[in-house]
């Protein structure tokens with residue numbers, strides 16, 4: 001039976017990418033060795049990491065004064081690495097939009113003063129705050145562009161003027177066009193929209209690298225990784241290889257213009273369904289609905305349990321909401337085909353009729 005993969009992360013990868021990786025698993029480009037068995041300083045791996053970096057620059061139109069880094073430790077490590085490098089005992093502004101923002105705030109407090117300048121906690125994180133009063137002279141402003149658990153997403157980014165804007169884009173990077181020049185730093189764990197777990201993408205403006213704190217342990221310093229182009233130590237080479245294939249796939253598909261349209265169509269199908277009757281109810285404020293993680297509830301927890309069980313049996317995998325909030329969630333990342341959403345809607349119609 002065909003499986004439709006709605007997991008929040010690690011998440012679906014393009015089928016074409018898995019096929020290509022399978023074909024090349026034991027012999028990369030006919031060299032007789034797997035990508036997992038070669039030196040990260042070999043010319044074959046150099047071609048891969050260079051091409052992955054070039055692909056990001058092309059897809060996201062990244063200006064020359066930014067570094068594209070492939071790090072480890074997940075997005076969670078960036079929660080600490082950012083203030084460790086950039087806060088330097090000063091003040092940083094954070095926008096609290098949910099579970100992930102909270103974790104980032106907790107780490108930042110270890111390294112300086114944190115002002116939570118806006119929060120949607122008053123309404124269970126069902127919306128994106130729109131009013132901000134940034135602190136004069138703060139080191140940076142941190143936002144979570146898409147809250148994977150709550151299912152809310154920034155449509156417009158706050159204008160922070162000269163203050164560097166930093167965004168955790170783990171669950172919506174590359175899902176739509178983006179003006180990189182508005183940001184000082186963007187980071188994302190790979191396992192939602194760009195590859196397998198084990199790689200963390202960091203896009204950082206050069207002046208932030210230059211001004212970052214000295215005297216930090218080598219592996220947690222942006223200076224180290226920018227200077228050595230992600231090759232200070234052994235990078236997660238297989239993950240970077242898969243990311244190269246995923247970005248090749250995205251370029252082939254037509255880039256961010258094209259994927260943005262497809263993603264809007266997929267999300268639109270589900271949200272239209274919620275709006276057309278009262279059986280399934282979206283949890284996010286309409287104008288802040290995520291196009292990557294669609295969160296919804298049924299009338300009772302028993303009915304939700306039944307829905308998830310029957311959906312799973314019918315091949316729709318990963319629809320259970322995050323354990324911290326319950327309910328249901330359909331994660332519809334770049335690699336999820338439109339057809340999977342269309343099939344899910346059919347299943348939802350059928351379930352509604354029978355219940």
Ligand SMILES: *Cc1c(COP(=O)(O)O)cnc(C)c1O
Pocket residue numbers: 009073074075076077100144146147148168169170171189190192
């Ligand atoms: C998944 C996720 C994280 C955590 O990522 P790890 O790579 O597991 O550390 C952080 N922020 C957001 C928005 C996420 O979706």
